[in-house]
Amino acid sequence: MTKNQYSHEFKKQILKECQETGNVALVARRHEIATTTIHTWLKNNDKEVR
DSSP states (O other), X not given: OOOOOOOHHHHHHHXXXXXXXXXXXXXXXXXXXXXXXXXXXXXXXXXXXX
């Protein structure tokens, strides 16, 4: 299994889509990303904001 590296801009775009749709699973399927990956980004993003 390989580890994908995503740019900061791409992550911001994905998080914005999740916020707009309110559906992480939908965005994950749309971009072929694991939902756990997006949830990790969300958790890390919350830590950065605080």
